[in-house]
Amino acid sequence: MPRFKALAKAMYANTAGELVERLAQYLEGAMKDGRLRRDDPVLAAEMLMSMLAGVDRVKRLFGVNDQRETNERRTARIVDCFLRAYQT
Numbered sequence: 001m002p003r004f005k006a007l008a009k010a011m012y013a014n015t016a017g018e019l020v021e022r023l024a025q026y027l028e029g030a031m032k033d034g035r036l037r038r039d040d041p042v043l044a045a046e047m048l049m050s051m052l053a054g055v056d057r058v059k060r061l062f063g064v065n066d067q068r069e070t071n072e073r074r075t076a077r078i079v080d081c082f083l084r085a086y087q088t
Helices: 005-013 016-032 041-061 071-085
Strands: none
Touching: 005 016, 016 041, 041 071
16 A cells, blocks of 8 residues: 555556556557457456566566567567457
8 A cells, every 4th residue: 555645656657557548549449440359448457567577577576587589579469369258
């Protein structure tokens, strides 16, 4: 639990929260255009961001460096998986 709740909430809203909102707006447009399956765009944005940063962040926290593939290749595979999950 953050010590300064209002400050923590504002910091999130202006950083990662803003990124989620912008990505959700983009995904919502793609859903409305029929390029992606209709679903909750905020959940989709949060899921994509988690897929891209989640495990890698934990590895960095623990000092684990097991780069089995390039970042570009890993990112491409994650985006491909996300797009298959949301295909129409």
